[in-house]
Amino acid sequence: MSREFTGAIKVRVGNLSSWPAPPLEWTGHAGYILSVGYSPDGTRVVTGSSDNTIRIWDAESGVAVGEHLKGHTGWVQSVAYSPDGQRIISGSRDRTIRIWDAETGASVGDPLKGHTDSVWSVAYSPDGQRIISGSSDRTIRIWDAETGASVGDPLKGHTDYVRSVAYSPDGQRIISGSNDHTIRTWEVSTQKPVSLE
Numbered sequence: 394m395s396r397e398f399t400g401a402i403k404v405r406v407g408n409l410s411s412w413p414a415p416p417l418e419w420t421g422h423a424g425y426i427l428s429v430g431y432s433p434d435g436t437r438v439v440t441g442s443s444d445n446t447i448r449i450w451d452a453e454s455g456v457a458v459g460e461h462l463k464g465h466t467g468w469v470q471s472v473a474y475s476p477d478g479q480r481i482i483s484g485s486r487d488r489t490i491r492i493w494d495a496e497t498g499a500s501v502g503d504p505l506k507g508h509t510d511s512v513w514s515v516a517y518s519p520d521g522q523r524i525i526s527g528s529s530d531r532t533i534r535i536w537d538a539e540t541g542a543s544v545g546d547p548l549k550g551h552t553d554y555v556r557s558v559a560y561s562p563d564g565q566r567i568i569s570g571s572n573d574h575t576i577r578t579w580e581v582s583t584q585k586p587v588s589l590e
Contacts, residue, residue, distance in 0.1 A: 419455040428471045433478045441469030459498045471514045476521045484512030490526050505541050514557045519564045527555030533569050545584045
């Protein structure tokens with residue numbers, strides 16, 4: 394049975410003279426925000442918190458994307474995107490590193506285990522093939538980003554917590570900062586401290 398529409402249709406044209414600005418404060422975690430990072434394309438932000446979770450946010454609107462990423466059993470002290478933006482890594486007080494699918498938020502593989510104390514800092518190599526981590530156990534570890542396997546022995550030399558680690562832009566060196574008041578540089582190829590000769 395068909396019906397004939399006899400009413401009038403009204404169409405209005407309009408526009409917004411000013412768009413609402415993104416919020417100055419983004420809320421959603423229940424604890425301290427311990428680490429933040431942008432995705433390589435700048436469209437997303439990732440955060441790690443003392444509520445043991447990770448959140449992904451829309452960088453323009455400040456709106457959380459998806460649910461909390463859950464799996465860590467301790468504070469999430471460091472987060473970072475992979476160079477291609479497809480993965481997120483996180484380091485935690487629970488002594489593990491986790492890899493996450495940046496699109497779905499799903500955990501990828503098993504946690505990376507090897508540190509004997511809190512993980513303070515994580516970073517990807519520029520080519521995305523390696524992950525490094527610095528820990529309260531005074532060591533730096535290198536991991537295969539695809540398999541999660543530890544690569545070589547822990548880098549030892551610091552006499553206190555390793556709070557921060559990073560790769561050089563060419564991926565040939567690692568730099569680390571520690572509570573022992575020192576900064577150290579390491580050759581990736583040899584996994585040894587850089588010679589001062």
